[in-house]
Amino acid sequence: MKTVIKQNWISINIDKAWENHTLQEWLDHMVPSRSKQHLLFQNHEIQLQRKLPARTTRLQYHDQLDIKAFSSGIDFLLDNHEVDVLYEDAFFLAVNKPANLLVHPDHPDQHHTLVNQIAFYYNRQGIDYPVRPLHRLDRDTSGVLLVCKCTLLQPLMDKLMQEKQIYRTYLAVTEGIVLPKHGVINKPIGKDRHQSNRFRISSSGKASITHYRTLRHQDNSSLVECRLETGRTHQIRVHLASLKHPILYDPIYGSASNDHSLALHAWKLTFYHPIYEKKITISCPPPLSFPIQP
Incomplete structure (x- = not known):
């Protein structure tokens, strides 16, 4: 899809695949939010051939569609702290989140979270966008976090996340030797009524599916690759603990350590880029302190 960014707008040349489709069909594909479309x-933030179009207008090859795609206003306090950028283009940013760092502040005046650091990075780059991570990582988890710069694409990316078309792969080091070496953990997860920050396997919980594969063993520990099919809070931690192989240094589901961080790392993330129309894979090696390296 050929696009040109003009301030907060993008100009799109309609390609052959959309010829004779209605503008509404294109919007339903690219902006799957009726409130956003409305x-x-x-607000007159969409033009076709420099005119306000009707939703029923049929698109023609090489038509020019102009649409407001970016919002203005960094909406978090700035933290003067470098971020480790793994991938960046005009529409997305991926960073390496350190362990022991919150993604979002608990209140607007809070500092020292990843979005505060990204806000500082945006400001330094002359980018005036709100900071919008597409998913979360637990405070104790390190690795790839994907951020959407483009407000127009946010509903589409949220939909792809819900439909499990954004693939996230983690590395975990567990206590003991995980057998069988690969499998699927399909166990619902719900809140623990007795401990507010803890989750547990529960028949009344939400459906939760983790695919795992043991990569290697070392010193009675296992390096396990986990791919999420669902994205529940603490999902990998709860699922591996349910196999009697909690993640090393897990203060909630295993044995805490004052000297080590939770051995869980967001290793890879793959998504289909809706503008560049190609698959993007972003990977991030675990920190050197990770107990077993891949």
Whole structure:
């Protein structure tokens, strides 16, 4: 898809695949949020051939579609701290989140979270966008976090995340030798009524599926690759603990350590780029302190 960014707008040349489709069909594919679509028309933030179009207008090859795609306003306090950028283009940013760092602040005046650091990075780059991570990582988890710069694409990326079309792969080092070496953990997860920050396997919980594969063993520990099919809070931690192989240094589901961080790392993330129309894979090696390296 050929696009040109003009301030907060993008100009799109309609390609052959969309010829004779209606503008509404294109919007339903690219902006799967009726409220967002409504605002585009209401605020005159969409033009076709430099005119306000009707939703039923049929697109023609090489038509020019202009649409407001970016919002203005960094909305978190700035933390003067470097971020480790893994991938960046005009629409997305991926960073390496350190362990022992919150992604979001608990209140607007809070500092020292990853989004505060990204806000500082945006400001330094002359980017005036709100900071919008597409998913979360636990405070204790390190690794790849994907951020959407483009407000227009946010509903689509949220939909792809819900439909499990954004693939996330983690590395965990567990206590003991995990056998069988590969499998699927399909156990629902719910809140622990007796401990507010803890989750547990529960028949009344939400469906939770983790695919795992043991890569190697070392000193009665296992390096396990985990791919999430669902994204529940503490999912990998709860699922591996349910196999009697909790993650090393897990203060909630295993044995805490004052000298080590939780041995869980977001290793890879793969998504289909809706503008560049190609698959993007972002990987991040675990920190050197990780107990077993891949």
